Structure formats: C-alpha cells, structure tokens
Amino acid sequence: xxxxxxxxxxxxxxxxxxxxxxxxxxxxxxxxxxxxxxxxxxxxxxxxxxxxxxxxxxxxxxxxxxxxxxxxxxxxxxxxxxxxxxxxxxxxxxxxxxxxxxxxxxxxxxxxxxxxxxxxxxxxxxxxxxxxxxxxxxxxxxxxxxxxxxxxxxxxxxxxxxxxxxxxxxxxxxxxxxxxxxxxxxxxxxxxxxxxxxxxxxxxxxxxxxxxxxxxxxxxxxxxxxxxxxxxxxxxxxxxxx
Amino acid sequence: xxxxxxxxxxxxxxxxxxxxxxxxxxxxxxxxxxxxxxxxxxxxxxxxxxxxxxxxxxxxxxxxxxxxxxxxxxxxxxxxxxxxxxxxxxxxxxxxxxxxxxxxxxxxxxxxxxxxxxxxxxxxxxxxxxxxxxxxxxxxxxxxxxxxxxxxxxxxxxxxxxxxxxxxxxxxxxxxxxxxxxxxxxxxxxxxxxxxxxxxxxxxxxxxxxxxxxxxxxxxxxxxxxxxxxxxxxxxxxxxxx
Numbered sequence: 484x485x486x487x488x489x490x491x492x493x494x495x496x497x498x499x500x501x502x503x504x505x506x507x508x509x510x511x512x513x514x515x516x517x518x519x520x521x522x523x524x525x526x527x528x529x530x531x532x533x534x535x536x537x538x539x540x541x542x543x544x545x546x547x548x549x550x551x552x553x554x555x556x557x558x559x560x561x562x563x564x565x566x567x568x569x570x571x572x573x574x575x576x577x578x579x580x581x582x583x584x585x586x587x588x589x590x591x592x593x594x595x596x597x598x599x600x601x602x603x604x605x606x607x608x609x610x611x612x613x614x615x616x617x618x619x620x621x622x623x624x625x626x627x628x629x630x631x632x633x634x635x636x637x638x639x640x641x642x643x644x645x646x647x648x649x650x651x652x653x654x655x656x657x658x659x660x661x662x663x664x665x666x667x668x669x670x671x672x673x674x675x676x677x678x679x680x681x682x683x684x685x686x687x688x689x690x691x692x693x694x695x696x697x698x699x700x701x702x703x704x705x706x707x708x709x710x711x712x713x714x715x716x717x718x719x720x721x722x723x724x725x
Numbered sequence: 726x727x728x729x730x731x732x733x734x735x736x737x738x739x740x741x742x743x744x745x746x747x748x749x750x751x752x753x754x755x756x757x758x759x760x761x762x763x764x765x766x767x768x769x770x771x772x773x774x775x776x777x778x779x780x781x782x783x784x785x786x787x788x789x790x791x792x793x794x795x796x797x798x799x800x801x802x803x804x805x806x807x808x809x810x811x812x813x814x815x816x817x818x819x820x821x822x823x824x825x826x827x828x829x830x831x832x833x834x835x836x837x838x839x840x841x842x843x844x845x846x847x848x849x850x851x852x853x854x855x856x857x858x859x860x861x862x863x864x865x866x867x868x869x870x871x872x873x874x875x876x877x878x879x880x881x882x883x884x885x886x887x888x889x890x891x892x893x894x895x896x897x898x899x900x901x902x903x904x905x906x907x908x909x910x911x912x913x914x915x916x917x918x919x920x921x922x923x924x925x926x927x928x929x930x931x932x933x934x935x936x937x938x939x940x941x942x943x944x945x946x947x948x949x950x951x952x953x954x955x956x957x958x959x960x961x962x963x964x965x966x967x
Contacts, residue, residue, distance in 0.1 A: 597952050604951055606942035631948045664966040700848035700965050706873045709846055710839050716955035717962040723942050724906040
C-alpha cells in the first residue's frame with residue numbers, strides 16, 4: 484500500500500531540485516535494485532508480490548498492486564519493483580590517480596549511464612563530471628548504468644580547474660588528433676569526452692595537450708562523428724588493451 | 726498547412742504495420758533529413774519557416790506552425806522540420822564479402838541506430854538483421870542513426886540460414902571466448918551480436934565457431950556485461966585497427 488505522501492515524493496524525484504531537497508533517488512527492476520542494495524541506504528522498497536529480496540529490512544518493504552507501481556514508475560513499461568534510496572554524501576575527492584574519465588557537459592542520461600557502465604567494465608574508479616553534466620541520480624541514468632553506479636565514484640565539479648592543476652596527462656578527442664591506434668598510451672591520465680553537440684569546449688581544448696582521434700574507415704561521405712558513449716568505449720578499450 | 730489525412734498517415738507511421746502498408750517512414754531535424762535526401766525519395770517535407778533545404782522539389786514542401794509540427798513529431802522535443810520518405814525496395818542481397826555485422830534479435834531502437842552509425846564509421850557495408858530485430862524504419866532508429874541509414878545496406882532475413890551457408894568465418898561474443906586483444910582477426914568475416922537480454926541464441930552459438938570476448942578490467946564484482954552497442958564499437962575497432 485502506497486501513501487499519498489509517498490506518491491507525491493516519488494513522482495517528484497524525476498526532477499533534480501526535488502532529489503536535492505529530499506536527498507533521495509529511485510531505481511527500478513530487481514537486477515538494478517539488488518546491485519544498489521549493498522552500497523546505498525534503502526528508504527522504501529515497493530514490490531508487486533513476494534520478490535525474495537535478500538538482506539532487506541522488512542519494515543522498509545511495501546506490497547503494492549500493478550496499478551500502484553505504474554503510478555510511481557518512470558519506465559515506459561513498469562517492472563514489478565521500485566526502490567527509493569538515499570543519495571550519499573559526496574565521497575571525498577581523493578587524489579586523482581590511475582586512469583580517469585572526465586565529462587565536459589554530457590546531457591543525455593542514456594549516454595551518462597552507458598559511460599558509467601563502461602567505467603565499471605574497464606576499471607575506471609573515478610568519473611569527473613562538469614557541473615552542466617546531467618545528474619547521475621536522474622532515474623534514466625540510474626537505469627542505464629544497470630547497477631554500475633554503485634562501483635564508480637562520480638564526482639561533480641569545476642573540471643577546468645581540476646584539469647589545470649593535475650599532474651596527470653590530459654587527453655581529448657579531436658578530429659585532427661593523433662591516430663589512437665598508433666599512439667603509445669600511458670597507464671595513467673585523464674580522458675576528456677565532450678558534449679554531444681559541441682564536443683570539447685574551447686577552454687578545455689587548451690588544457691588537453693594530448694589530442695587523439697579514432698580513425699574513420701567508411702566512405703568519404705561517411706558519418707562525421709560517433710556517439711559519445713561508443714567513442715568512450717573505443718578509447719577505454721585502447722588504453723586498457725596494452 | 727497540414728491536412729487531416731496527412732496527420733493521420735504520419736502519426737500511423739510509428740507503427741510497423743502502417744509503415745509497411747504505406748511504404749513510408751519519417752525523419753526529423755535538418756541534419757538527419759539532409760543526409761537522407763540524396764538517397765531516399767521524398768514524399769513530404771514539413772517546415773516551420775524557411776529552412777533553406779537544397780535540391781528539394783518545392784511542391785513537396787509544406788509550411789507548418791509550431792503547433793502543427795508538435796502534432797506529428799515523435800520526438801520529446803520537436804525540431805522545426807519533419808520529412809516523410811518512401812521506403813525503398815530491398816536491395817538485392819549481393820554476395821557477402823568483407824566485414825559484415827549480423828544482429829541476432831536486437832530489440833532496442835537506440836541500439837540498432839547506434840550500431841548502424843558504427844557500421845558507417847567503420848566501413849561495414851552490410852548489416853544483416855534477424856527477422857525479430859527491431860525495424861530499421863522505426864522513427865527512433867532513424868533518429869539514432871543520424872543519417873547513416875543511407876550508407877549502410879540493412880538486410881532482414883533468416884540469419885541462421887545465411888550463417889550456415891556462408892564461406893566467411895563467423896564470430897560471436899561469449900563470456901568464455903578468446904581474448905579479442907590477443908586473437909588475430911581477419912579482414913573478412915561475419916560478426917554476430919546477440920540480443921540485449923539473452924545474448925546469442927543457442928542455434929547461432931553452434932555456427933559461430935570463432936568465439937571471442939572483450940576482457941573486463943574492473944573489480945571482481947564489476948558489471949557482467951556491456952551494452953550491445955558499446956560492445957559492437959569495441960569489436961569493430963579491434964577488427965579494423967590492424
């Protein structure tokens with residue numbers, strides 16, 4: 484049974500300002516929820532039927548009907564469970580080391596979610612996001628990460644300042660960059676990925692001294708660009724394959 | 726000005742059966758439409774204001790209002806133009822050669838669109854799709870291809886039969902496959918990518934003699950799988966980089 488107040492709070496969580504106000508976010512589907520349970524504090528868990536979640540405080544579980552879950556789901560096709568988790572305090576910004584990805588204003592939630600999943604796969608522990616990058620607790624981002632959100636430290640901040648002061652080499656993808664297949668790539672560094680429409684901003688272009696590019700093999704008229712998430716996949720694969 | 730009949734036809738084109746009946750599909754936004762104009766027969770072009778399209782028969786251009794374009798758009802945020810194109814007859818299934826991608830029941834329109842864009846980038850001329858794969862003229866697929874749909878030959882058919890009779894080596898991605906970074910990859914072959922939830926079907930697993938895998942670098946608990954479009958990106962990059 485869902486209370487009116489719960490419905491009001493949950494539906495408000497599609498918007499960043501209410502997520503910030505309540506310090507809550509939602510996740511849907513058993514697989515995603517199970518991956519988040521060990522790493523985030525559960526507030527409420529709504530289930531249609533007994534779904535056999537392990538290690539969950541029963542006082543936080545609410546049985547609901549199909550009709551009720553549809554009311555609070557943000558998915559086109561609601562699944563049979565929805566969880567509300569507490570947004571954790573930002574982890575301290577530890578010293579930057581190893582391989583790091585920085586996002587310069589990624590706007591599409593699906594792209595951010597896919598990039599977080601890629602970071603998890605390729606063992607990237609820290610993902611730096613510019614303040615204009617879509618919020619990691621946006622429900623569409625959470626769903627697209629498929630649970631990887633619990634294993635990648637996503638830090639928002641002024642990435643221009645961070646890149647200016649780091650001692651790590653900074654890499655950016657540009658049309659006229661060096662062929663990534665031929666360049667020797669280090670084990671440590673910060674890889675900047677640019678905005679979907681405008682690429683890397685002028686300010687960051689000045690800092691990203693290591694300009695790389697993914698060669699195109701198609702016909703002359705072929706597509707001018709790759710989707711930012713697929714470009715990230717190719718670049719991370721190249722850095723890690725050595 | 727939009728006629729009632731046009732609205733009725735255009736809104737019906739979100740559904741495959743009506744696309745088949747009318748042999749029409751839609752595309753939105755100037756960039757995508759311009760990429761399709763040289764390769765597909767235009768039926769109607771609806772514009773808010775004068776958008777300066779080149780080489781377009783003026784009799785096919787209709788001036789519409791913002792309110793009208795919102796009625797026919799399938800995008801969350803309508804742009805200022807929408808085109809209706811004729812679906813071409815399937816190109817003859819020429820002899821299979823070079824590098825080819827085959828999709829075993831890809832259901833998500835965004836994934837198919839992104840894979841078509843990747844094929845365009847990496848010079849893959851033919852994309853084989855199982856009959857259960859999402860329709861390439863689905864409006865969400867068309868938008869995600871960003872115009873690449875006009876440069877990749879997408880062929881639907883019984884891929885099990887095609888794979889059984891081809892003389893090309895068949896590659897499939899499996900958890901226990903050979904490390905793709907260490908395997909010598911040929912210039913010719915068919916790379917099969919599996920369904921989002923179930924991977925490659927049992928029938929095709931028997932035919933895909935060359936089992937490959939993308940190594941994972943994350944922690945032990947890291948994500949079990951990559952999104953199919955990002956996995957395709959990494960695999961195509963590996964095949965082409967040599």
